[in-house]
Amino acid sequence: MxxxxxxxxxxxxxxxxxxxxxxxxxxxxxxxxxxxxxxxxxxxxxxxxxxxxxxxxxxxxxxxxxxxxxxxxxxxxxxxxxxxxxxxxxxxxxxxxxxxxxxxxxxxxxxxxxxxxxxxxxxxxxxxxxxxxxxxxxxxxxxxxxxxxxxxxxxxxxxxxxxxxxxxxxxxxxxxxxxxxxxxxxxVTPPHRPGGQAQYIERPVPKLADSNRLPGVLEWAREHLHEPLSLDTLASVASMSRRTFTRRFKEATGTTVNRWLNTERVARAQHLLETTDLSIERITAEAGFGTTLALRQQFAAQLGTSPSNYRRNFCKTAGEAVLA
Missing domain, CATH: 3.40.50.880 (Class I glutamine amidotransferase (GATase) domain)
Incomplete structure (x- = not known):
């Protein structure tokens, strides 16, 4: 140690x-x-x-x-x-x-x-x-x-x-x-909070009477990241109109649905890269990215590295993993 x-x-x-x-x-x-x-x-x-x-x-x-x-x-x-x-x-x-x-x-x-x-x-x-x-x-x-x-x-x-x-x-x-x-x-805190501090500048998040539905939607989305999740799909799960869901999602998370999904999908890919020897293509699918190019673009944008380099640095069995 x-x-x-x-x-x-x-x-x-x-x-x-x-x-x-x-x-x-x-x-x-x-x-x-x-x-x-x-x-x-x-x-x-x-x-x-x-x-x-x-x-x-x-x-x-x-x-x-x-x-x-x-x-x-x-x-x-x-x-x-x-x-x-x-x-x-x-x-x-x-x-x-x-x-x-x-x-x-x-x-x-x-x-x-x-x-x-x-x-x-x-x-x-x-x-x-x-x-x-x-x-x-x-x-x-x-x-x-x-x-x-x-x-x-x-x-x-x-x-x-x-x-x-x-x-x-x-x-x-x-x-x-x-x-x-x-x-x-x-x-009892997120391992990585999406969005920046701009969401906190003199704009407190209002307490919504029915906001308890939104956390449930976030958990549902995390369990279905491998599926093609659209704004309409999440709004339907929340039993809200597209417009209402968009507004309440931004109030609750400080970011957009698309950015939140990309952050969560990168986090899922990080976990799989660290703990499995799945191929990059398989991880792309499990994390819900349509293509390996999209996965690499999000890793570059959010982490400043590539999936392969991330695995080399953090995977416990990196020496045995087959990198794409």
Whole structure:
């Protein structure tokens, strides 16, 4: 079993939620996979740290511990208008230069920006601070439309709960799709949320009296992904008109039926690529893609890779699998 050391930065008024997320996600599968994460908390000045909820925590390790970490996670910075201290940004630059993975959760992206790690890179942060972020870091390729973005060995995430999405991404990178699904079920959250943070910008999802029918439709669709599913078919299952179903689907998921289906079908293909030696053609059919070209196009668009390369990286029996 390999061990990955994760250092989580703590500072006064740090988000108690963000301090907890790396351990909740990355530590949830320890003991049942090939990779074990060790979570350690560090501070610029070791000792008592007051969180944003008023809870005091003891942080025994200083910034020198960052050099022993494999992954460094910076929770949401308490004030995006206040630059991070030079001692901290210098430590992050040194860690980045030595090849460590640096992660900024939510407003933690501002600390990475202060360290100069986002220049020329894609990055995101909470939508509420998008204007400040764009003004302070003009050399960054700001992505306001995503829940998280990875650019080489720098990862940033959007608003508060997107920290979970980001850490699930880290888990998926090291333990694979099946382990991530398991942890997501334990946390009662999707292993991958379709759509970006644009769906959350000052537009809360209304509570519909009969919205209980829609989750049932989503589950039904997941069980029938191998079939040609149309908007009319799903609307019929929901016992709604095409127009009503389209509107309520967008309200519930933040995306369109076609995009949601493509995301779910890619997820099904990922699972089959990881856990079976089925041919690419068979997986194309099982996932509901009409052609292998369509499968490859969606993998390129959503994952930035091909089905064959994905299998090489994540399939437990990749050496025995026949790749198309």
């Amino acid at each position: 390999s061990h990955i050391r994760v250092a989580v930065l703590a500072f006064d008024d740090v988000s108690l939620f963000h301090l907890s997320v790396p351990g909740l996600v990355l530590g949830a599968n320890n003991g049942s996979g090939s990779v074990q994460f060790t979570i350690q908390y560090v501070a610029q000045t070791p000792g008592q740290i007051r969180t944003d909820q008023g809870v005091m925590i003891e942080v025994p390790e200083g910034l020198q511990a960052l050099q022993q970490a494999d992954i460094i996670i910076v929770p949401a910075w308490s004030d995006p208008q206040v630059p991070a201290p030079e001692e901290l940004t210098t430590a992050l630059r040194q860690a980045h230069a030595s090849g460590k993975l640096i992660v900024g959760l939510c407003l933690g992206a501002f600390v990475l920006g202060d360290a100069g790690l986002l220049d020329g890179r894609e990055a995101t942060t909470h939508w509420v601070a998008r204007d400040v972020f764009a003004r302070r870091f003009p050399q960054t390729l700001f992505r306001p439309d995503v829940l998280y973005v990875a650019d080489d060995n720098v990862v940033t995430s959007a608003g508060t709960v997107a920290a979970i999405d980001c850490c699930l991404h880290l888990l998926r990178e090291h333990q694979g799709y099946e382990a991530t699904n398991h942890v997501a079920r334990l946390l």
